[in-house]
Amino acid sequence: MASKSEISISTNASTDQNALPMGKTAKQPLTKKQRLQALLRRKGGASSDALQKEFGWQPHTVRAAVSGVRKAGNTVVCVTGKSGSVYSIVAAKAAQ
Numbered sequence: 001m002a003s004k005s006e007i008s009i010s011t012n013a014s015t016d017q018n019a020l021p022m023g024k025t026a027k028q029p030l031t032k033k034q035r036l037q038a039l040l041r042r043k044g045g046a047s048s049d050a051l052q053k054e055f056g057w058q059p060h061t062v063r064a065a066v067s068g069v070r071k072a073g074n075t076v077v078c079v080t081g082k083s084g085s086v087y088s089i090v091a092a093k094a095a096q
Helices: 032-041 048-055 059-071
Strands: 075-081 084-091
Touching: 032 048, 032 059, 032 084, 048 059, 048 084, 059 075
Parallel strands: none
Antiparallel strands: 075 084
């Protein structure tokens, strides 16, 4: 076991290899809700199958998430065809 004098802990951020340069901030990753809305805003929308694969969701979870986007004030259209349901946002919530 190492003694206390042998343990070196760096508290200086400038020597930390994972630290960001001064003045730089880490970009926050998009939330699932933001990613879902981005997919639904695409020109062709997003199929239920694509959303299941993208997020690892079950079909009922996809429907619930799309419903949540609708309840947030967006107009969501669902077109059902041979390839399944395709959801898209046709009118976004007006900025207040």
